[in-house]
Amino acid sequence: MSETIRPGQEPVSTTDEFLKGLWKQNPVFVQVLGMCPVLAVTNTARNALAMGLATLFVLVCSSTAVSLIRKIVPKQVRIVTFILVIATFVTVVDYVIQAISLELHKALGAFIALIVVNCVILGRAEAYASKNPPLRAAADAAGMGAGFTFALLCLGVVREVIGKGALFDVPVFGPSYQEWVVMILPSGGFFTLAAWLLLFNALRQRRARRAAADAAEEVAA
Amino acid sequence: MNESPFSLFVSACLVNNFVLAYFLGICPFLGVSGKLATASRMGAAVTFVMLVSSVCAFGIHALLDAIGAPYLQLIAFIAVIASTVQLVEMFVKKVSPALFRALGIFLPLITTNCAILAVALFQTNKGYGFVQSVAFAFGAGLGFTLALVLMAGLRERLELAKLPDVVKGTALALALAGLLSMGFMGFAGLGGGAS
Amino acid sequence: MSGPIEPAARAATPVTQMFGTLVGVGLVCGFLIVTAFQATAPIILQNRIEARARAVLQVVPGAVESHPFRFVSAPEPHFEAAPADASDGELVFAAFAGDGALVGVAIPAEAMGYQDVVRILFGYAPGEQRVVGLQVLESRETPGLGDRVEKDPAFVGNFAALDVTLADGGEALVHPIEIVKPDPTRSKTPWQIDTISGATITSSTVARMVRDMAALWVPRIAARLEDFRPEGAR
Numbered sequence: 096m097s098e099t100i101r102p103g104q105e106p107v108s109t110t111d112e113f114l115k116g117l118w119k120q121n122p123v124f125v126q127v128l129g130m131c132p133v134l135a136v137t138n139t140a141r142n143a144l145a146m147g148l149a150t151l152f153v154l155v156c157s158s159t160a161v162s163l164i165r166k167i168v169p170k171q172v173r174i175v176t177f178i179l180v181i182a183t184f185v186t187v188v189d190y191v192i193q194a195i196s197l198e199l200h201k202a203l204g205a206f207i208a209l210i211v212v213n214c215v216i217l218g219r220a221e222a223y224a225s226k227n228p229p230l231r232a233a234a235d236a237a238g239m240g241a242g243f244t245f246a247l248l249c250l251g252v253v254r255e256v257i258g259k260g261a262l263f264d265v266p267v268f269g270p271s272y273q274e275w276v277v278m279i280l281p282s283g284g285f286f287t288l289a290a291w292l293l294l295f296n297a298l299r300q301r302r303a304r305r306a307a308a309d310a311a312e313e314v315a316a
Numbered sequence: 317m318n319e320s321p322f323s324l325f326v327s328a329c330l331v332n333n334f335v336l337a338y339f340l341g342i343c344p345f346l347g348v349s350g351k352l353a354t355a356s357r358m359g360a361a362v363t364f365v366m367l368v369s370s371v372c373a374f375g376i377h378a379l380l381d382a383i384g385a386p387y388l389q390l391i392a393f394i395a396v397i398a399s400t401v402q403l404v405e406m407f408v409k410k411v412s413p414a415l416f417r418a419l420g421i422f423l424p425l426i427t428t429n430c431a432i433l434a435v436a437l438f439q440t441n442k443g444y445g446f447v448q449s450v451a452f453a454f455g456a457g458l459g460f461t462l463a464l465v466l467m468a469g470l471r472e473r474l475e476l477a478k479l480p481d482v483v484k485g486t487a488l489a490l491a492l493a494g495l496l497s498m499g500f501m502g503f504a505g506l507g508g509g510a511s
Numbered sequence: 512m513s514g515p516i517e518p519a520a521r522a523a524t525p526v527t528q529m530f531g532t533l534v535g536v537g538l539v540c541g542f543l544i545v546t547a548f549q550a551t552a553p554i555i556l557q558n559r560i561e562a563r564a565r566a567v568l569q570v571v572p573g574a575v576e577s578h579p580f581r582f583v584s585a586p587e588p589h590f591e592a593a594p595a596d597a598s599d600g601e602l603v604f605a606a607f608a609g610d611g612a613l614v615g616v617a618i619p620a621e622a623m624g625y626q627d628v629v630r631i632l633f634g635y636a637p638g639e640q641r642v643v644g645l646q647v648l649e650s651r652e653t654p655g656l657g658d659r660v661e662k663d664p665a666f667v668g669n670f671a672a673l674d675v676t677l678a679d680g681g682e683a684l685v686h687p688i689e690i691v692k693p694d695p696t697r698s699k700t701p702w703q704i705d706t707i708s709g710a711t712i713t714s715s716t717v718a719r720m721v722r723d724m725a726a727l728w729v730p731r732i733a734a735r736l737e738d739f740r741p742e743g744a745r
Contacts, residue, residue, distance in 0.1 A: 127486050130346070131430050135339035168532050169524040176536050178398065182391045183540035187547040189390070194554040197562050201649075205437045208390050212430040214343060258654075279654045280501065281337050285494030292487040300482060319623060332627060387548040391540070442628075504625050504653065 109234045116238025122215045123246035124295045129215040132206050133247060134284040140263050142202050143251025147244025149188050149207060151237070154216050156184045158224040158236035165225045177220045178211070185210045215243060250287050254278045321451035324444070326506050328455030334431050335463040336497040341431035345464060346489050348425075355468035358425075359461025363454065365426050366435050368404060369397045370453030373436035374446055393436045401426055431460055466496060560595050567604040570634035570644035571615035574606030580739060582731065590738035603728065605739040606634070613739050615643060618728050620720040625712045627651040629660075633670060633721055637733055640677065641701075642725060645670035647717070657713035665693070666707050666714055670721065674701035675729050682730050688722040690715055 122128045132150070137143040160180050168176050189207045193200045200207070210216065219239055224232035255261055258278030260268040277283050319327075334340045341362070348358045376392050405423045409416045426432060435456050439449040470492050479488070567577040581593040582601040593602060604617040615636040621628055630649040635642055647661045660666055676685045686702035693705040704721065707714040 127346075128343075130342040131339050134342060164532075164536065168536075169529050171524060172529050172533055175398075176532065178394060179391065179533075179536055179540055182394050183543050186387060186390050186544050190387075190547050190551040190555065194551040194558065197555075197558045205434055205441065208437050209340075209430045209434060211390060211394050212433055276654050277498070280497075281339065282494040282497040282501070284339065285490045285497055289487045289490035289494065292490065293482060296482050296485075296487060323623065327627070387544050391544070501653070 109231060112231055112234040113238035113241075116235065116240070116242040117245065118242070120239075121242040121246060122218075122239050123243060124291060126215075127292075128218060129213045129243065130288075131209065132213065133250060134281075134288060136203055136206050137247055137250040137254055137284060137287075138258070138279050139202075139255045140248060140251040142199075143247040144244070145192070145199055146203055146206065147240075147247040149192065149203075150210055150213060150216070150243055151240030153181065153184045153188055153210050154219060154236045154240040154243075155233055157181045157216060158219055158232045159229050160184075161220045161224040162227060162229040162232035168225075173225065174217075174221070177217060177225075181216055181220070182211050215239060246291075249291055250284070253287050253291075254283055258283060319448065321447050324448055325451045325455035328452050329459040329462070330500065330503040331506050333459040333463055333497075333500050333503075334434065334456050335460055336493065336500045338434070340434045341429050341460055344425065344429055345460075345467065345493070346486060349464050349467040349471055349489070352465065352468045352472060355464040356461065359457070359464045361423055362426055362429060362431065362460050363457025365397075365401055365404060365423070366432055366453045366457040366460075367450065369400050369432055370435050370439060370449050372396050372400055373439065374449050377440045389440070393433060397432055397436065431456065463496065463500075467493065470496075556596055563604070566632050566646055566648060567606050567617040567634075570617050570632055570646050571606035571636065572634075572643060573608060574614040575609050576741065577604050577606045577617070578741060579604050588731070588735075590732075590735055603732070604632075605741075607741045611741045613637070613736060616728075616732050616739070618724050619648075620724045622716050622720050624650060624652055624716045625657050626653065629713065629716055629720075631717055631720055633724070635675065635725065635729060635732065637736055639672075640675055640733075642670050642673035642675055642721065645717075645721065650713075652710075652713045656710045659707050659710045660714050660717050663707055663710075665705065669704045669718070672701065673704065673721070673725075675725050677730060677733055681734055684726065684729065688718075688725060690718040690722060 116122065120126060123130070123133050129150075132146055136146045157177070157180050161177055164176070185208065188210070189200075192203070192207060219236055223235050227235070252262060255263075256267060257275050260266055260272040260274050266272075275283075278287065328334070332338060335342065335345050344358060344362070349355050373393055373396070376396060377389070380386060380389055380392065401423055405416075408423075435453050439452055444452060467489070471489065474488065474492075483491075563579075564577050568574050571577075579593040579595065579597050579602050580590040581597065582603065583589055583591055590603070593600070602619065604619075606614050606617060608614050615634045617632050617634045619630070619632050621630040623629075628649070629647065629652065632646050632648055633642055634644040645667065650658065650661070652658050652660070673688065674686060675688070677683070678685045684702075686700070689700075689703045691703050691705060692711075693708060699705065704718040706718060
């Protein structure tokens, strides 16, 4: 994983653990992980939210479970064990979603089963949960999951509003709005994510420039 | 469904390209599309593993159906794909060291490629027969390779262009992929619906 | 990942422990999955049956309940009641009014569209000898173009009262369904389906499915109306 935990850098409280996933280490916008569902199921805000929550659930459950068994699992078989745990929770989520709404299950399609290979989840299990106590692992997973859901919603909202003139199936622009169909199409997903990444890059660069300028001023003073 | 294997092949390769229409295997698509040579090797490795795991998935599905345990499908698929990749790696190493050197580091990376698992899931969901499954997997693999190679070609050109810092990296790659995806929409209708 | 592992520590993990862990984790996971499956299976089944019934009632206006029936060709061709969750064989869905009278029969069909498989369900009313409704169950056609087969009122209107009157022998339609390009200068007959210009392939795929399936099923159903009884399904 891209992230290494160094002693001096480690966040102190469980709350910080949660918050870092939302913004500073957002799995999609900053770490650029788990892109497949981000692009595939965000053509409407509702699908995006459902997918985000499903991933959040799997993430929290599997991180907690991995953290609970971290001391008894030998190093050699840990990846196999992690995948087993993740696949179990994904299967459970798959059945639960089918029970809640078949329509939703149809809209998300095979991407529910594909949560198994979402690298965010295995990444958190390997990089964090296998080294930390359950409560912290759960907080970290919840933060990452919330950050992931937030990113999915960012895309879903933009694509649905522009592509269908609606938000959560409620029309926002009125009947005369000419829909930008391309936003619903696959290419729209790529464009929207590219635009969001661009925005985040620009923000980060501006912050870095400011920090550099401040530092320079301090030195000058 | 009684689609002909050829129509399935064309559909998986061009019309419903795994990367550009279904968004599967985006991670390797963005990660390994920097150079043309590596891209084509990665594509070959993925196609190969897709074919092998498609055959395995067909067997597993038949087995699980026979013993009436559909809920084990996902776990069985992921376990089999992970071990297939390892077996394939060992086998290739033994039989053809040259091929092993060519595919080399890409084989382990494939385990986490969602396109492979997706082939297994799609073929069982749609109830394809054996020949159909193999045609579908082969088409999906070739489609993945095609997308990867096209993307690598574009990115090699971009190396020479002057770009502002902000757009460098993933953002630009995604915008390019969006354009490619629009281009692939032109293939719609090749699948054999028209008469 | 977690720093260098000393060779000694690596060798120290006994094989039994590795097996033990894997088997233990496997057992717990298996237990979880089976529990979830057992708990949700009846709800999922119920959802499936309800979704299908909703679709049937939508394409056969005026009906209140529906039951699947399977066509059996041997020894004597007839329709038999199928279980509510049946999914194999040649199925049609009979729709009944509140008093148990047969209102119509919903016929499923699927074919390759422009992008991917399109699945539809259309309703046939034997009393009026017409197709009375159509619903697209599944399609991945291009938004704004191909998906007009679901939304375009003119196209959907084709299937509100499509003439499928049987000829005297009961084997073929008096007027086989014709698929034509929309043309305001010509008057439309009730057995013609107008395609959508701009979405020709998807709309003619749908039209062709209705034409072929109607030619196959209408004679079969009309000859064996007494096979469809709501009591038979229970």
